[in-house]
Amino acid sequence: xxxxxxxxxxxxxxxxxxxxxxxxxxxxxxxxxxxxxxxxxxxxxxxxxxxxxxxxxxxxxxxxxxxxxxxxxxxxxxxxxxxxxxxxxxxxxxxxxxxxxxxxxxxxxxxxxxxxxxxxxxxxxxxxxxxxxxxxxxxxxxxxxxxxxxxxxxxxxxxxxxxxxxxxxxxxxxxxxxxxxxxxx
Amino acid sequence: xxxxxxxxxxxxxxxxxxxxxxxxxxxxxxxxxxxxxxxxxxxxxxxxxxxxxxxxxxxxxxxxxxxxxxxxxxxxxxxxxxxxxxxxxxxxxxxxxxxxxxxxxxxxxxxxxxxxxxxxxxxxxxxxxxxxxxxxxxxxxxxxxxxxxxxxxxxxxxxxxxxxxxxxxxxxxxxxxxxxxxxxxxxxxxxxxxxxxxxxxxxxxxxxxxxxxxxxxxxxxxxxxxxxxxxxxxxxxxxxxxxxxxxxxxxxxxxxxxxxxxxxxxxxxxxxxxxxxxxxxxxxxxx
Numbered sequence: 001x002x003x004x005x006x007x008x009x010x011x012x013x014x015x016x017x018x019x020x021x022x023x024x025x026x027x028x029x030x031x032x033x034x035x036x037x038x039x040x041x042x043x044x045x046x047x048x049x050x051x052x053x054x055x056x057x058x059x060x061x062x063x064x065x066x067x068x069x070x071x072x073x074x075x076x077x078x079x080x081x082x083x084x085x086x087x088x089x090x091x092x093x094x095x096x097x098x099x100x101x102x103x104x105x106x107x108x109x110x111x112x113x114x115x116x117x118x119x120x121x122x123x124x125x126x127x128x129x130x131x132x133x134x135x136x137x138x139x140x141x142x143x144x145x146x147x148x149x150x151x152x153x154x155x156x157x158x159x160x161x162x163x164x165x166x167x168x169x170x171x172x173x174x175x176x177x178x179x180x181x182x183x184x185x
Numbered sequence: 186x187x188x189x190x191x192x193x194x195x196x197x198x199x200x201x202x203x204x205x206x207x208x209x210x211x212x213x214x215x216x217x218x219x220x221x222x223x224x225x226x227x228x229x230x231x232x233x234x235x236x237x238x239x240x241x242x243x244x245x246x247x248x249x250x251x252x253x254x255x256x257x258x259x260x261x262x263x264x265x266x267x268x269x270x271x272x273x274x275x276x277x278x279x280x281x282x283x284x285x286x287x288x289x290x291x292x293x294x295x296x297x298x299x300x301x302x303x304x305x306x307x308x309x310x311x312x313x314x315x316x317x318x319x320x321x322x323x324x325x326x327x328x329x330x331x332x333x334x335x336x337x338x339x340x341x342x343x344x345x346x347x348x349x350x351x352x353x354x355x356x357x358x359x360x361x362x363x364x365x366x367x368x369x370x371x372x373x374x375x376x377x378x379x380x381x382x383x384x385x386x387x388x389x390x391x392x393x394x395x396x397x398x399x400x401x402x403x404x405x406x407x408x409x410x411x412x413x414x415x416x417x418x419x420x421x422x423x424x425x426x427x428x429x430x431x432x433x434x435x436x437x438x439x440x441x442x443x444x445x446x447x448x449x450x451x452x453x454x455x456x457x458x459x460x461x462x463x464x465x466x467x468x469x470x471x472x
Contacts, residue, residue, distance in 0.1 A: 056448055070445055072445075073445070076231060083230045083231055086273045086274075086414045087273065103230045
C-alpha cells in the first residue's frame with residue numbers, strides 16, 4: 001500500500017474499516033520526512049484493530065499485521081520476510097512505493113497493490129510490474145483523493161486497475177481476504 | 186489513448202524480472218568468480234534490486250544479458266560492482282541515535298582511561314567523523330582510538346580524505362544540531378564552492394583499515410562498536426555470522442549501535458545484550 005500527501009488520513013480511514021477476521025499482512029509505504037518519529041505508528045494503531053508496527057529488517061510477514069516503512073529506509077519483500085535498504089531515494093522518496101511494489105512482484109498473483117492519495121508518480125511503475133505478474137491494483141478514486149496525482153499515475157500505467165473510493169477499497173479487501181490467502185501491499 | 190504495444194513490452198520485461206532469480210544468482214556467481222567479491226549470501230531482494238538498477242543503467246533487458254556483458258567485459262564488471270557496493274551514509278544520520286548515545290552512553294565511557302571504538306562498515310566515513318566530533322565535544326577524543334573499517338578500498342580512501350560535497354553541509358548541519366551538537370558544525374570544516382574538507386584534527390585518532398565482515402575475524406576488543414545499516418544487506422545466515430563477530434569483538438559492558446531498522450533480536454547472541462534505549466538501537470553486552 002502506498003500513499004503520500006493526505007495519506008495518513010486516508011490510511012487511517014482504510015485501516016479503520018478493515019476489521020477482523022481480515023487477516024492479510026499489509027506493508028505500507030507512507031512518504032515521510034527522514035526525521036519523522038514513531039508517532040505515525042501510534043496514530044495508525046489507534047485507528048485500527050489490526051496490529052500496526054514499524055517494519056524492521058528480516059521481520060517475518062504475519063497475518064493481520066500492518067508493517068509501516070520507517071523513515072529514510074526502503075522496504076522490500078524478501079520471500080516471506082521484509083528487508084530494509086538504505087539505497088538511494090527513488091523519485092526523491094525513501095521509502096519508495098515503487099521499490100516496495102517491484103520487490104513484491106515475485107509473489108505474482110498473491111499481491112494486491114493499493115495506491116492512495118499522493119503528489120508524485122511513485123507507485124506507477126511498481127503497479128505496472130505487479131499487474132504484469134498477475135497481481136491486482138486498487139487505486140483510490142482521483143476525485144476522492146486529497147492529491148490525485150498518485151492514483152492517476154498508477155491508473156495510467158496499468159490496464160486493469162480498479163478505481164474505488166476508500167470505503168469500496170476496504171470492502172474489496174475484505175472480500176479478497178475472505179476468498180483467498182493473498183498479501184496486501 | 187494508452188500506448189498498448191509499449192506497455193506490452195514493458196509487461197514482458199516485468200514478468201521476466203520477477204522470475205529471474207536463477208539468472209540473478211548466475212550474475213552473482215560470475216562476480217564472485219571474476220572478482221572474489223561474494224554477494225551470494227546477501228539479502229536477495231536488495232541485491233536483486235541492485236542488479237536490476239545496473240541492468241537499467243546499462244540499457245539491458247534481462248539479468249541474462251547482464252551476465253553476458255560482465256562475463257567478458259572488465260569495465261562492465263566494474264560498473265556492476267560499484268552499483269552492488271553503493272555506499273550510503275551522512276553525518277549524524279539518524280540524529281536521535283547520536284543524541285541518545287551522547288546522553289546515555291558517553292557518561293559511562295568517561296570512567297575508562299582509554300577507549301577503543303570500532304565503526305564497522307564505515308563507508309565514506311561520515312559516521313566515523315560524527316563520532317569523532319561528538320567525542321571531541323565531550324572531552325573524550327584524546328583518550329580514544331577509533332578503528333574505521335570497510336570492505337571497499339575506494340570507500341576507505343574517500344573516508345581518509347574527509348572531503349564531502351559542499352551541498353551536503355546544510356543537511357549535515359541540521360543533523361549535527363539535532364544530535365545535540367554543542368558548537369557550530371561549520372567549526373569542523375573548511376569549504377570552497379565545491380567541497381567541504383573536515384578539519385584534520387578529527388583524523389588524528391582514527392585508524393583506517395580494510396576489513397570484511399563476511400570473511401574476516403575479530404581483530405581487537407572494543408568498548409563501542411557501530412555497525413549501522415550494513416547487515417541489512419546480509420541474508421540471515423551471513424547476518425548471524427557477522428553478529429557473532431561483533432559480539433566477540435565487544436568488551437563486556439561494551440556498547441553495540443545498530444541502524445534504526447535493525448535489532449539483535451533473533452540473532453545468536455540476543456540474550457547477552459540488554460537494550461539501552463527503547464527506540465534507538467543501542468545495546469550493552471551483559472554476558
